[in-house]
Amino acid sequence: MEMTIFFPALLLILKRVAFSASLLASGAETVGPFNSHTTLVFRHVVSNIGNAYNPNTGFFTAPVRGAYHFEFYIYGPGHASHPTGAVLTKNGAHIFIAYEHQPTHGANAANGVTLLLEVGDIIFLRQWQNSRIHDSQNRHTTFSGHLLFPM
Template identity: 50%
Template structure:
């Protein structure tokens, strides 16, 4: 790429040049043509660099993706489930949502860029002799991982997570399996979090 220094040298050359003690005057018309061509080249390179910079800024902004949310938005105890069929959980209390890729009205995360993302789910519930606490982490319509635990005494805690390669528009969400349940309150025991590790 030509630099401003090259233009300065060309302008100096366009002046009167002393050669071996003699003075000569170059063809000013040809010199001006060369300067005009150089200016056009510099303008093209500047525009190309501006486009590259805009693309880099867009990629940088899109790579800032991170969210974390919990089920309960207000004080008080609440049960989730049991339901007759698997049900998508909606984590409504948002701690952070950089990039706005998580929708707290649907409980669904949508990948804004192609890359590897990491997701973590923590669960909490009460003991029950015939019912466990459980969640299923899903990508698009596919099951990815499950957290499940059951016992007849004491409260229960569990969790699961996975790193996933996502294409633009892929979705990740958490489902409560049939006949499972969770319990939450203002201390936010049940959380769903994810962030972009690196774009691909």
């Protein structure tokens, strides 16, 4: 939904953009480990206002230039050889990582970032190589973002 505000000689369109998703659409699964960083596709979409998140690719594509905030929470089963980790990327470049290595029990990691994005910039998460990530109907592993304000 767009809201239009009229100012003398200025037309400003405020786009509403927000999404929140968990890794699995159904069931329970531990993903990985993989030999290289692997794109995570968050398939259980709770909200996708503005349709900027694509649950088929895992990509968020900025529809307007602005300041955006993203958060991601990663859960994995503890393992002596396999950590739990994911990195947030902007146009394929690593920005922030959430990483935990717990030899037993569960491992939780989280991070967040505010970024200035241009129209068409792509944000997504990659699973860290050699790591394991778990999700279930409890929605342990999530990815969310929203437009703070257009610029």
